[in-house]
Amino acid sequence: MNQLLRFTTAGSVDDGKSTLIGRLLFDSKSIFEDQLEAVEASSAKKGYDYVDLSMLTDGLKSEREQGITIDVAYRYFATPKRKFIIADTPGHIQYTRNMVTGASTANLALILIDARKGLVEQTYRHSYIASLLKIPHVIVCVNKMDLVDYKEEVFEQIVEAYKAFSSKLEVSDIQFVPISALAGDNVVNRSEAMSWYQGATLLHMLESVHIESDHNHIDSRFPVQYVIRPQSKEYHDFRGYAGRVAGGIFRKGDDVLIQPSGFTSRIKSITLGNEVIDEAFAPMSVTITLEDEIDISRGDVISKPNNHPQPVQDIDVMLCWMNQRETQLGSKFHVRHTTKEVRGVLKEIQYKLDINTLQRVEQVDRLTMNEIARVRIRTAQPLSIDSYRKNRITGSIILVDEATNETVAAGMIV
Structure with missing residues (x-):
């Protein structure tokens, strides 16, 4: 390959x-x-x-x-x-x-x-x-x-x-x-x-x-994209969770933790297309089934009980503002993180970066296009995040304008 x-x-x-x-x-x-x-x-x-x-x-x-x-x-x-x-x-x-x-x-x-x-x-x-x-x-x-x-x-x-x-x-x-x-x-x-x-x-x-x-093969992360329920005679009770492995390795029989619910279970099977496989690692797209009936939906994260992302609502981010309209404190957005979307608000701008001198500019209350700043965003529900340094997939977010549905910013979680 x-x-x-x-x-x-x-x-x-x-x-x-x-x-x-x-x-x-x-x-x-x-x-x-x-x-x-x-x-x-x-x-x-x-x-x-x-x-x-x-x-x-x-x-x-x-x-x-x-x-x-x-x-x-x-x-x-x-x-x-x-x-x-x-x-x-x-x-x-x-x-x-x-x-x-x-x-x-x-x-x-x-x-x-x-x-x-x-x-x-x-x-x-x-x-x-x-x-x-x-x-x-x-x-x-x-x-x-x-x-x-x-x-x-x-x-x-x-x-x-x-x-x-x-x-x-x-x-x-x-x-x-x-x-x-x-x-x-x-x-x-x-x-x-x-x-x-x-x-x-x-x-x-x-x-x-x-x-x-380059992929993080230590911290296991699996954001659920889609719940598969075929409802056919052949697969009458099948319930699988499809998504792309964002980090680590998942094997059949592993104990797993589901966030945000906090329930635990064990991996029953892993399939890649029609083929049953023993293990999955980043960046494979697979379907995982669990031994217990747990309510899991899009946006939930499957990880290991002793190594899981932290659910937080106040997120510190290095943000690149991409929209022609400037933004200011208190602006509201949809925050997209892996497969989850929640509402969020720009709580504070800690400093803006002068990209030419790499100096910090403090006391800023607005951002214009192409500016990079360290900000804090408050979300309506907790997100299961890692730092961007640890995992580029679970450590990044994008901000989407509520009115126009435009992607207005991209951020790396600090």
Whole structure:
């Protein structure tokens, strides 16, 4: 079974993110001939003397006209070793929310740095967001090496500067690679111009990064999505609970605790499709049956009696506000957490983060679009939560506007 790696790209405007993805798709032979012909024709029409591979990912007309990325573009490709989903996220400050969206499910972040410019404001901001969203792996691509004559000292200076800055972040695995996305150096094929670089190519890093341990396999969590009652002759008394394992491992015969009711039971069977299996772990979607008849509905969480999430009503969250309309203290929302939806109110804004300097701004009573702040939300009913650091699924929430049903914010539980 080919493993799936989700990764996001981040970097300042014009650092070459879209060109890099185009190069990955082109050199790994993951695009169709008609796509390539269309891009070649567009490049010739614009008067370029090279094929502009960034057009493979910039889907919006306004993106191609300005040569920038505005929306999150998802691209899929596969090699014999792995399948990949790329979230190409925008670099501009006014699209912070798009970056948060693209990065929320990623295993890895590719951070691009222009070799001529070194670390810029966007580098710090994107690295901080990657660390805030607990992306476990980061690859720093020093791009446009062809424009600095492939000099080793330029690469080494950027590596040192980034290491000094990243020591403040919570990212455990950082790798560095010098590339030229335009010329294809060290992206899929090794560069002949940089014989001083002995490390792996970018594609090799993407294929070999270890992601098996990214899921939390210690704390067992199973949010119930749907109760299955077939009511057929064959399955007359069947009552199963369908959902996706959010953490840990569940085995047949395990003692379990159901929240919020607090009842305990034991796992009778686990099925995956039509197949009965002995154990289930994240991120499998399965149906669990229990030995006792307990009233369980959508939004309840099945966990272990000696290790379960804490039901709380006052939740501290790092929140990214995504709506054009600003919000203020006392605003009411629907709070969605795993499969449960409850009503909530914004009780306090503890501080807002200046995303460029990483300084805290205190005494704030409102949030505007793309701002990130630490807030406290009070919910009408308790939610069974973990911290986002412990589990990215049970540790995240979204806020939905009651009137318009728009998703207005995403939050990481502190």
